[in-house]
Amino acid sequence: MNRDDEQRTEENVHNERPFSEDQIRTNHTIVDLEKEASTSNQQNLEDKETLASNQTLELTNNHQQVDLYAYAGFWIRFCAYIIDVLVIVSLRQLVISPIVGFLGVEQNSGMFSVQNILSALVFYLYFVLMTKYFNQTLGKMIFGLKVIPLKETRLSWQTVIFREWIGRYISATIIILYIFVAFSPKKQGVHDYFADTTVIHENYLLKNASVS
Incomplete structure (x- = not known):
């Protein structure tokens, strides 16, 4: 090349x-x-x-x-309510009668009599305080029932007052409204709908929670 x-x-x-x-x-x-x-x-x-x-x-x-959750039906809640009524009647005898006697107020059947006002306070305070601090009344404790909120992590004062004061007043005034518990999917009464709560069998919940 x-x-x-x-x-x-x-x-x-x-x-x-x-x-x-x-x-x-x-x-x-x-x-x-x-x-x-x-x-x-x-x-x-x-x-x-x-x-x-x-x-x-x-x-x-x-x-x-x-x-x-095992929702509590109508009859078991009715039995728990009967026990609560007996407790409230006993409280009235222990608290109201001595107060009325001490004040010397005449006992009468008027709607706004001292005796009726005190009886109403005992009735509603019993349900409000027991539900707020224990999630259950004495009647519910005996049958293993518990009130739970559906939209909260725990019962607030607002929820308890709506359920146990306003809602229960409406249900107690129109007794037939309690029958809603038997037909609603989550066994809710009118007062439960007001407060977005329901009642469950506490022992069933604890048993399943421990297994899971």
Whole structure:
């Protein structure tokens, strides 16, 4: 090979080398873009799978939570209420009669008589205080029943007052409204609907909670 041929060969190699390097860089760029696209698609797929898994888990937990509750029906709540009435009658005899006798107030049957006002206070305070601090009255304790809120983590004063004062006054005024307990899905009375509460079997709840 003469000198001219060698010079032409070197020039061709020199001219081809930049083109080859540019092509390599372009290929690397295409590969990188494909990798990024593949990683992004995989991440999106994993996010969708995680979201679906969380939704399934949430639905399962909600279903299990509902299954934990055994709602107390009409008759067992009626029996608990009878016991509470007997307790209230006893409290009236222990508290109201001595006060009325001490004050020398004449006992009469008027709606706004001192005796009736004190009797109403004893009646409603009994239900309000027992439900607020124990979630159950003495009658409910005997039968293993408990009042729970449906939209709160614990019973607030507002909920208890709506249930045990306003709602119970309406139910006590129109006695037939108590029959709602027998037909509602969660065994709620009118006073339960007012306060978003219901009554459950406490022992059944504790038994299932300990198993789970």
